[in-house]
Amino acid sequence: MHIEVHLFAGVAEAVGARTWSGDLPEEATVADLFARLAAEHPSAAALLRISFASVNHAYTTPDTVLVAGDEIAILPPVSGGEEALFEITDAPLSVENVLKKVRNPLCGAVNLFVGTVREMTEGKRTVELAYEAYTPMAVKTMQQIADEIEERWPGAHVAMSHRIGRLEIEEAAVVIAVATPHRAASYEAGRYAIERLKEIVPVWKKEVWSDGTQWMGHQQGPWNPLRPGSEG
Known part of the structure; x- marks a missing residue:
């Protein structure tokens, strides 16, 4: 399956891009995605180990199964009708x-x-x-x-x-x-x-x-x- 991943802050800097796209096997998990990125971009590996993934705007665990069409982001550790609260x-x-x-x-x-x-x-x-x-x-x-x-x-x-x-x-x-x-x-x-x-x-x-x-x-x-x- 083909997926696209949004990257931020230090992860984006280490990878050299704001997005990553590629093919993963069906039933691939968040952990599989992290392993793939670490293998392709060793300079990002240390930060990936302490980062989390979000799928469709919700934090997820490493065993979460990815589905084509998911909105996926990798988030390194953090330190947004009527007028918006x-x-x-x-x-x-x-x-x-x-x-x-x-x-x-x-x-x-x-x-x-x-x-x-x-x-x-x-x-x-x-x-x-x-x-x-x-x-x-x-x-x-x-x-x-x-x-x-x-x-x-x-x-x-x-x-x-x-x-x-x-x-x-x-x-x-x-x-x-x-x-x-x-x-x-x-x-x-x-x-x-x-x-x-x-x-x-x-x-x-x-x-x-x-x-x-x-x-x-x-x-x-x-x-x-x-x-x-x-x-x-």
């Missing part, structure tokens, strides 16, 4: 616009998180950051996080915006707003939102330093997007 955009972020999406007459508190580009990290001077995302799945997983929050903290309203493209020092990379009836829940749910975003939303950043570059992903331990959300 969840978005991936290349435009500068507006804190006020995200705040307006969650304000409502029943909320007594709004927690705002704004992640910005800092200049110094562990002694290295950052020149700029470059973000990219698997947009349809990023938006879908943002919605998943909001659903988890609303289940744990009833009455919560959530909005998230993440910037992609090149960002300068002090620019906002992500804005999250969580409105709740009471203040304690807004603190707890707001922290849950950003930590969960770093766990499962397929967004990557490339740090451009004065002496080199590196793709950065999830920074809070081994990456496993199939793990259920942590307790609030």
Whole structure:
């Protein structure tokens, strides 16, 4: 069967392309696909070992059987009617616009998180950051996080915006707003939102330093997007 695979961040860089297409045997699995890519592109093998695959916008296990026509993406570890509550955009972020999406007459508190580009990290001077995302799945997983929050903290309203493209020092990379009836829940749910975003939303950043570059992903331990959300 013939398949096409979307590649992102460091995997795309190692392979030298944003997509890979080829023929695999019927009943081939995600593990078979990874083995094929590692054999064809040894420089990507180490990163592939810690990457996950998504099939039709859902994270999958290595034994998942692939079918011709599936939308497949390989995702290296990560560090998107009415106006969209969840978005991936290349435009500068507006804190006020995200705040307006969650304000409502029943909320007594709004927690705002704004992640910005800092200049110094562990002694290295950052020149700029470059973000990219698997947009349809990023938006879908943002919605998943909001659903988890609303289940744990009833009455919560959530909005998230993440910037992609090149960002300068002090620019906002992500804005999250969580409105709740009471203040304690807004603190707890707001922290849950950003930590969960770093766990499962397929967004990557490339740090451009004065002496080199590196793709950065999830920074809070081994990456496993199939793990259920942590307790609030």
